[in-house]
Amino acid sequence: MPSMAQNGRVTTDFKQSNQAHNSNAFARREEIRQQRESLPIASVKERLIEEVKKHDVLIIVGETGSGKTTQIPQFLFSAGFCREGKSVGITQPRRVAAVTVAKRVAEECGVELGQKVGYSIRFDDRTSGVTRIKYMTDGLLLREALLDPYLSRYSVVIVDEAHERTVHTDVLLGLLKNSQDRKFPPLKLIIMSASLDARVFSEYFGGARAVHIQGRQHPVDILYTLYPEKDYVDAALVTIFQIHLEERHGDILVFLTGQEEIEAVERLVQERLRQLPESNRKLVTVPIFSSLPSEQQMRVFMPAPDGHRKVVLATNIAETSVTIPGIKFVIDPGFVKARSYDPAKGMESLIIIPTSKAQALQRSGRAGREGPGKCFRLYPESEFEKLEDSTKPEIKRCNLANVILQLKALGVDDIFGFDFIEKPSRAAIVKSLEHLFLLGALTDDCKLSDPVGHQMARLPLDPIYSKALILASQFNCLEEMLITVAMLSVDSVFYAPREKLDESRTAAKCFASPDGDHITLINVYRAAEDLLEKRKWVPHTERNEKIFKAKSEKIFKRWCKENFINGRSVRHARDIHSQIRGHVEQMGLRITSCGDDMLQFRRCLAASFFINAALKQPEGNYRAFGTGQVVQIHPSSVLFQSKVECVVFNEMVQTTNKYIRNVTRIEYMWLTELAPHYYTMQS
DNA sequence: GAGCACTGC
Numbered sequence: 204m205p206s207m208a209q210n211g212r213v214t215t216d217f218k219q220s221n222q223a224h225n226s227n228a229f230a231r232r233e234e235i236r237q238q239r240e241s242l243p244i245a246s247v248k249e250r251l252i253e254e255v256k257k258h259d260v261l262i263i264v265g266e267t268g269s270g271k272t273t274q275i276p277q278f279l280f281s282a283g284f285c286r287e288g289k290s291v292g293i294t295q296p297r298r299v300a301a302v303t304v305a306k307r308v309a310e311e312c313g314v315e316l317g318q319k320v321g322y323s324i325r326f327d328d329r330t331s332g333v334t335r336i337k338y339m340t341d342g343l344l345l346r347e348a349l350l351d352p353y354l355s356r357y358s359v360v361i362v363d364e365a366h367e368r369t370v371h372t373d374v375l376l377g378l379l380k381n382s383q384d385r386k387f388p389p390l391k392l393i394i395m396s397a398s399l400d401a402r403v404f405s406e407y408f409g410g411a412r413a414v415h416i417q418g419r420q421h422p423v424d425i426l427y428t429l430y431p432e433k434d435y436v437d438a439a440l441v442t443i444f445q446i447h448l449e450e451r452h453g454d455i456l457v458f459l460t461g462q463e464e465i466e467a468v469e470r471l472v473q474e475r476l477r478q479l480p481e482s483n484r485k486l487v488t489v490p491i492f493s494s495l496p497s498e499q500q501m502r503v504f505m506p507a508p509d510g511h512r513k514v515v516l517a518t519n520i521a522e523t524s525v526t527i528p529g530i531k532f533v534i535d536p537g538f539v540k541a542r543s544y545d546p547a548k549g550m551e552s553l554i555i556i557p558t559s560k561a562q563a564l565q566r567s568g569r570a571g572r573e574g575p576g577k578c579f580r581l582y583p584e585s586e587f588e589k590l591e592d593s594t595k596p597e598i599k600r601c602n603l604a605n606v607i608l609q610l611k612a613l614g615v616d617d618i619f620g621f622d623f624i625e626k627p628s629r630a631a632i633v634k635s636l637e638h639l640f641l642l643g644a645l646t647d648d649c650k651l652s653d654p655v656g657h658q659m660a661r662l663p664l665d666p667i668y669s670k671a672l673i674l675a676s677q678f679n680c681l682e683e684m685l686i687t688v689a690m691l692s693v694d695s696v697f698y699a700p701r702e703k704l705d706e707s708r709t710a711a712k713c714f715a716s717p718d719g720d721h722i723t724l725i726n727v728y729r730a731a732e733d734l735l736e737k738r739k740w741v742p743h744t745e746r747n748e749k750i751f752k753a754k755s756e757k758i759f760k761r762w763c764k765e766n767f768i769n770g771r772s773v774r775h776a777r778d779i780h781s782q783i784r785g786h787v788e789q790m791g792l793r794i795t796s797c798g799d800d801m802l803q804f805r806r807c808l809a810a811s812f813f814i815n816a817a818l819k820q821p822e823g824n825y826r827a828f829g830t831g832q833v834v835q836i837h838p839s840s841v842l843f844q845s846k847v848e849c850v851v852f853n854e855m856v857q858t859t860n861k862y863i864r865n866v867t868r869i870e871y872m873w874l875t876e877l878a879p880h881y882y883t884m885q886s
Numbered sequence: 887g888a889g890c891a892c893t894g895c
Contacts, residue, residue: 297893325895342894371894463889493892519891540891553890597893605895663895695890782895838888858889 235311242270243417251275251414252282255359255391260411262394262401266418267568271395272363273308276336279359280319284391285335289358294341296369297524298324305329305338312336325663326778341371346663348378349612359391366398366561367523368596368624374606377623378613380408398561398593407624421571423533427584435536436464438581440471442534443514446579447486453531453576454513456521458566460540460555465490465516472514485511491525492518494694497771503527522565526572533570533578535563537586543600546634549830551602552857561593596625603627603635604666608644611651612660641814641881642670662786664688667853671811672787678807681787682796683725687808689780690724691853691865696776697839698769707767714766715841719850719867721808722801723841728780731773734759806877809869812851813878817863818871819848825863827855828874828882837862849874 239245244265254261265271276291284291295301305322312320321330322338330337341362348354360379365372379392394404394411401413432438439457446455459465469488476484491503503521506529507513515527519539539558544551558566563580570576580587598606607618615621618632639645644656644666651657659669668688675684690696699707714730716722735755763770787794797803809816817825817834823846824835834855836843840863842850849871852863874882 340894346895367893369893461889461891492890494890522892524892542891555891609895699889779895835888839890843887856890860888862888864890 232313239270239274239311242274243268243419244270244274247416248274248278252278254412254414255279255282255284255393258412259389260392260394260408262396262404262408262411262413263416264396264398264401264413265416266420267397268419269416271416272304273311275361275393275395277308277312280336284358286358288356290335290337290356291359291361292344292354292357293336293338293361293363294344294372294375295338296341296364296367296372298327298340299524300364301338301340302327305336308336308338326782341369341375345371345375345378345609348375349609349660352378352613353382354379354390357390359393361393361395363395364397365394365404366396366593368594368598370597370601370606373596373598373624374609376404376407377621380622381615400592403624420568421573421575423567423571423575424577425567426577426579427587428581429583431583431586432536432581435538435581436468436471439534439536440468440475442579442581443472443486444475446532446534447512447514448483450532450577452512454507454515454527454529455532455534456515456517456527456530456569457534458521458536458539459516459518460538461518462492462494465492465518468516486514487511488514488516490516491520491527493520494698494769496698496769500525521569522562527569528573530569530572531574531576533567533576534581535566535578536581537563537590541594541600544602544631546602546628546631547830548832548855549634549827550832550855550857550861557590559591559594560587563587563590598623598627599625599631603631604638607632607635608639608651608656608660608666611645612657616650638814639666642666644670658790661790662783664692664783667812667814668692671807672783673792674811675807676787676792676794678797678803678810679793679795680797680800680804680807681792681794683804684807684811685780685784685787685794686725686728686776687721689776689783690728691721692779693772693775694769695839696724696727696769696772698767700767703767710766716801717841717845717868718801718805719842720840720865721867722804724865727768728773728776731759731762731768732777734762735777805867805869806873808851808867809873810877812853813874813881815852815855815863816869816874817850817852819846825850827863830855832861834861834863836866837864840864840866842866842868 263271276293279291301322301324305320306316309316309320314320317329317331318333320336321334323330323343324340325343354360362372362375382390396404405411405413443455443457459468469490472488476486487507489502491500503515504527515521521527537558538555539562540553541556542551542553567578570578610618610621619629636645636649644652644659646652651660655673658673659666662669662672668691671684671688672681675681697711714723714726716726760770814829817827820826820833824833826833832855847868849869850866851869853865855861855863
């Protein structure tokens, strides 16, 4: 069954008549009972409950298939941890996991979702006053902590998948440790991890008790190459055909680093297939990566045609986010595209690096979900030993502005003294403090400013976007800025498949503004809005509403396809827009539009993004003011090759070159006028 | 004339 949902990704809807449902209900309950009892964790239920009662902090290392995520909350419920209106909260790094696990547990408990068992994720809350087992994303619990620092509605908080070490997990654990020290109130903390090494967590919590629960995975044979491979793409190709021609049936999963690589391998496989005898050509390739439209992502779940073998070419998305049925063979070249952040340059970069040991293990595990499998690592065993044990925690390779703003809002003033599991570098903290100070979020003595800092902390946005909204209400263009920051907060709305590059470029021109990408994004958003909301006059009845929705959905989908727009991104932007709009209304900001006065809007962009301004150099490239970096306008920008003198931008990324993305033309003089504290008249 | 792994509020 597809394990993806939400945000227009992939959803499955099982429809069943009520009658069939009733006659199956008993059999289904019996089946669930047997499945639960056969889980490795079932036999240690009493012991686990004792451990939780005895220890305020407990670490549970549970291998894949142990059932820890679904069972432990139910154990705690039945042991009385939800008395007096308190709940058990379980965090997940991903939305899909929170939803699917909650649905499963509701079914196991025989209750309707949203009653005793529920979930809460951004834009989708399925809980009620009677919810006692609540699955949620870690980011959401962090937001809850802003309103209720002691998390007083919970008797137990379970941080699941802690080994993934997302920023949210790390901050959450830091906060919980802090409140544990204060010994109030008696909140139990359970850290669940799939990594075999619980030592990091145990030491962090002063030698906390750790227990181990066996998993249930099928054996996976790991095979290494004898010698290092010069070209891992070619090696992967050879291995695909080796498996195809020599191994028994079963689908193949290949881990590659990005869209381009996946598309290249797809072409190469087709080429080589043509050279094989007809009888050996029964092989189909299916790509999957996050920016692929959802209809195409769905293809990985469909079985290959009769007698064919399926080769799934995937990025990291298949490591944890998507579980593909039928995989018996995994090919792991041992590389991953990783994002890192250089605080000194204020620059992000995307680089291809070797995986960690934990990542290699996770990948090979994908071959053993339904039966014994094989994993081909395209490097020698000696190389495996040299890999890092685990992937560098995100908090050590990201911009900390948001983390610091949140911590300040939670009353943590001494960021340098805050007890992180792993401390970010001092330089990274200093840089982000400076940034927040320049945005006016912090006072001279590094306290959250009032009201600006507090307002910024309330908004679930990058701090610079939050500030832009506050300024926009003064510039009378909050309407436009709301759309802009929503669009800047999602993955690119332009989708360009390689084979239709020219077509997609022509389509994108319809929306282009000569002033830059921000206004272009507004144009796209408004065009989509028109399609989804404008309607000829029809009476408002429930039936009409349904027909209208279905119709406009269809029109929207076609429009997306014709214009090479990523519908998922646009919908996401609309969700963010309405959420943020609600927030700024509550804050009492004036939501007005500048109408056609785009000069006013661009001045507001300059006032908001003054930290990210760049000036054209004689050679044609640009020099960023703040960091002195020499950069180019990204080819995806409408201002690419446009030779404008001065711009503001939102991202600086290093790939093959140093690029700025999301760029708008401004006048240099505006900077000295609107951000005099940063731009003196010296130049 | 380039390319954007993946999450999350």
